[in-house]
Amino acid sequence: MHPNLIEHIKKFVDLDENEVQVLNRYTKSHSFRKKDILLSNGQVCRSLYFVDKGCLRMYFINSKSTEQITQFALDGWWLTDFFSFMDNKPSEYYIQTIEPSEIISIDFHVFDNLLKELPQLERYFRIIMQKNLAASQLRIKYLYQMSKEEFYDHFTTSFPDFVQRVPQYMVASYLGLTPEYVSELRKRK
Amino acid sequence: MHPNLIEHIKKFVDLDENEVQVLNRYTKSHSFRKKDILLSNGQVCRSLYFVDKGCLRMYFINSKSTEQITQFALDGWWLTDFFSFMDNKPSEYYIQTIEPSEIISIDFHVFDNLLKELPQLERYFRIIMQKNLAASQLRIKYLYQMSKEEFYDHFTTSFPDFVQRVPQYMVASYLGLTPEYVSELRKRK
Numbered sequence: 001m002h003p004n005l006i007e008h009i010k011k012f013v014d015l016d017e018n019e020v021q022v023l024n025r026y027t028k029s030h031s032f033r034k035k036d037i038l039l040s041n042g043q044v045c046r047s048l049y050f051v052d053k054g055c056l057r058m059y060f061i062n063s064k065s066t067e068q069i070t071q072f073a074l075d076g077w078w079l080t081d082f083f084s085f086m087d088n089k090p091s092e093y094y095i096q097t098i099e100p101s102e103i104i105s106i107d108f109h110v111f112d113n114l115l116k117e118l119p120q121l122e123r124y125f126r127i128i129m130q131k132n133l134a135a136s137q138l139r140i141k142y143l144y145q146m147s148k149e150e151f152y153d154h155f156t157t158s159f160p161d162f163v164q165r166v167p168q169y170m171v172a173s174y175l176g177l178t179p180e181y182v183s184e185l186r187k188r189k
Numbered sequence: 190m191h192p193n194l195i196e197h198i199k200k201f202v203d204l205d206e207n208e209v210q211v212l213n214r215y216t217k218s219h220s221f222r223k224k225d226i227l228l229s230n231g232q233v234c235r236s237l238y239f240v241d242k243g244c245l246r247m248y249f250i251n252s253k254s255t256e257q258i259t260q261f262a263l264d265g266w267w268l269t270d271f272f273s274f275m276d277n278k279p280s281e282y283y284i285q286t287i288e289p290s291e292i293i294s295i296d297f298h299v300f301d302n303l304l305k306e307l308p309q310l311e312r313y314f315r316i317i318m319q320k321n322l323a324a325s326q327l328r329i330k331y332l333y334q335m336s337k338e339e340f341y342d343h344f345t346t347s348f349p350d351f352v353q354r355v356p357q358y359m360v361a362s363y364l365g366l367t368p369e370y371v372s373e374l375r376k377r378k
Binding site for chain 2: 060062063068070082083092119123125126129132136137138139140141143144145176
């Protein structure tokens, strides 16, 4: 049983008791410790991950051999490398827990069967992906529009709890800043 | 009748003759001239736009009062401002034709009814959005990873026809470069 996932799905589509049982057959639960790796560069990303509780980050190793974080996922968010997941190709990303996390996964090879058995999940995932696309459009706009300092101010004002929860050097990486620059910005504020 | 849209949908889901008629009731066709404006900053983006033939660009006016292009859409692509479309809020974007274009639109206030009448379109749009998310993840990775010159090289190598079709200053804007810098890069190659 995954009460948080069920509740999340029921916000958007109906799901009766029998259908919850079907969903359970297609999902797996995992308890991860802090810093456990769910996906490594070079592996195919075979699952959609739902954060039941905890926090994930997705990053790649850039040309300076440092970790560049591109996405976070908190409680109630989905995360995957879509290209790797859809095309069965090796990923260039890592997905790792930032804190002890309960993760629910749906594997690629059963995803289509799940959607056939519970077609209302097509609507659920369409809405989730639509929301993700909206966020992604905004993210790209910010990357073009904002100076690094504005981006930092915007992020810390919009997501104060998140900034408390995630190590400062990871927030810096996500915003494309050095940890030293973020320290300096924090001192100035 | 919208043969290109029908064909595009049939790549992913079934659609019989009656269902094509239903789809036609929910869609509108528009012929636009070059540089016609479909959406202006401050208006609510009330439609999903499908490029039947032609080319669209989406841009906003940045703090230097210049146009910053964030997306293009060619034949067979969907484009909208998702936040404005979903939340019925004024858009910060413009959507404009780059060449004479045939555009098919689905309005927000009928989109849910269309999906109720043709539930297989939930699957179609879920797959389209999944592909868009994959492209968006890659785009964000490139924005973090590549130097401006690498981004330009990658783009012109990956989409040579597109670079021929779209004015050079628009490609420069999309890549976050000045037109002068792109001219210089082209001379160096």
